[in-house]
Amino acid sequence: EPEVTQTPSHQVTQMGQEVILRCVPISNHLYxxxxxxxxxxxxxxxxxxxxxxxxxxxxxxxxQFSVERPDGSNFTLKIRSTKLEDSAMYFCASKGVAGxxxxxxxxxxxxxxxx
Amino acid sequence: xQSVTQLGSHVSVSEGALVLLRCNYSxxxxxxxxxxxxxxxxxLQLLLKYTSAATLVKGINGFEAEFKKSETSxxxxxxxxxxxxxxxxxxxxxxxxxxxxxFGTGTSLTVIP
Numbered sequence: 001e002p003e004v005t006q007t008p009s010h011q012v013t014q015m016g017q018e019v020i021l022r023c024v025p026i027s028n029h030l031y032x033x034x035x036x037x038x039x040x041x042x043x044x045x046x047x048x049x050x051x052x053x054x055x056x057x058x059x060x061x062x063x064q065f066s067v068e069r070p071d072g073s074n075f076t077l078k079i080r081s082t083k084l085e086d087s088a089m090y091f092c093a094s095k096g097v098a099g100x101x102x103x104x105x106x107x108x109x110x111x112x113x114x115x
Numbered sequence: 116x117q118s119v120t121q122l123g124s125h126v127s128v129s130e131g132a133l134v135l136l137r138c139n140y141s142x143x144x145x146x147x148x149x150x151x152x153x154x155x156x157x158x159l160q161l162l163l164k165y166t167s168a169a170t171l172v173k174g175i176n177g178f179e180a181e182f183k184k185s186e187t188s189x190x191x192x193x194x195x196x197x198x199x200x201x202x203x204x205x206x207x208x209x210x211x212x213x214x215x216x217x218f219g220t221g222t223s224l225t226v227i228p
Contacts, residue, residue, distance in 0.1 A: 031214065035218075042220045042221065043159070044218070045215050045216060045217070055214065091158060103161055103213065106151070106158045108157055108158035109157075109158050
């Protein structure tokens with residue numbers, strides 16, 4: 001069964017450093033998403049991406065975040081200058097087509113720790 | 116605006132007992148509702164979803180949930196808990212586009228042998 005994959009599974013970085021989290025969505029999907037889950041808290045929507053541009057973003061997704069689909073398979077989340085509060089699990093998701101019958105499929109997540 | 120509330124951050128049941136995980140939603144539009152399970156160190160796996168068809172939805176691993184509009188609820192149940200059901204369970208709501216999911220805070224299920 002097709003699945004969303006994410007790399008790395010764990011990332012440790014120093015505050016102020018840039019990190020890039022990578023995701024490979026399901027191959028025929030068109031909509032892509034990033035979510036984060038701070039330890040012990042709920043999963044929060046960050047951004048959605050369709051047709052090579054951001055379609056929606058939350059208040060969390062400020063100027064230090066960016067997303068990109070650099071080639072036909074990868075979907076990346078970049079955090080330019082990490083802060084301690086960026087430590088979280090980051091989930092990528094993808095969806096096939098528009099309409100309510102489609103479901104977002106989630107990857108296993110990248111656990112980011114900012115020191 | 117859409118949101119979900121999961122009552123009970125931790126639930127413990129004995130193996131073989133009924134599992135009941137509660138979820139109430141708030142939505143200004145007809146909601147689509149989902150239950151996801153997260154096993155330790157793994158991603159979010161879809162258990163089941165309600166998308167305005169049958170109000171009683173059957174999912175994987177013997178779980179089911181019933182959409183009750185009058186109670187704005189979408190509680191998850193399983194008749195008989197198994198040890199492998201121990202995990203974190205998340206309720207989520209979206210609109211019909213499915214483009215933005217709002218998750219609950221999660222319920223950690225412990226199954227006691």
